[in-house]
Amino acid sequence: MCSLGCYLIKVRPNLIFSKGGYVTVPPIIASKMLKIRSVTHESDFTPGLATRINSKFVDRILVPYNETQKYFKGLIKDKVVVTGNPVREDF
Known part of the structure; x- marks a missing residue:
C-alpha cells in the first residue's frame, strides 16, 4: 500500500x-515539499485552524469576503484572492 x-x-x-479540515494539512504540507501547486478555500467568514495552517504552505488562499483577508495579514498580499462562495444557480 502506498503512503500519501x-x-x-x-x-x-x-x-x-x-x-479545510484537519485531514487536509498533511497533503498540503506534502505538496509544498514536492513542489506541487496548491490552493485552499475558506467558505466561512473566519478561517478555521486547518486553513490558517495551510495558508503558510499554499500558493493561493481563496476567501469568500473582502473582510476575511484581514485574518491573513503578514502573508503576500497577492496570495489571498476574494472569490466568494460557489453556489448552485437555484440559490
Missing part, C-alpha cells in the same frame, strides 16, 4: 485543492 507521499510522487497532480 508515495501517492503524490506517483500521481504527480498539477494542483491540490483544499477545502
Whole structure:
C-alpha cells in the first residue's frame, strides 16, 4: 500500500485543492515539499485552524469576503484572492 507521499510522487497532480479540515494539512504540507501547486478555500467568514495552517504552505488562499483577508495579514498580499462562495444557480 502506498503512503500519501508515495501517492503524490506517483500521481504527480498539477494542483491540490483544499477545502479545510484537519485531514487536509498533511497533503498540503506534502505538496509544498514536492513542489506541487496548491490552493485552499475558506467558505466561512473566519478561517478555521486547518486553513490558517495551510495558508503558510499554499500558493493561493481563496476567501469568500473582502473582510476575511484581514485574518491573513503578514502573508503576500497577492496570495489571498476574494472569490466568494460557489453556489448552485437555484440559490
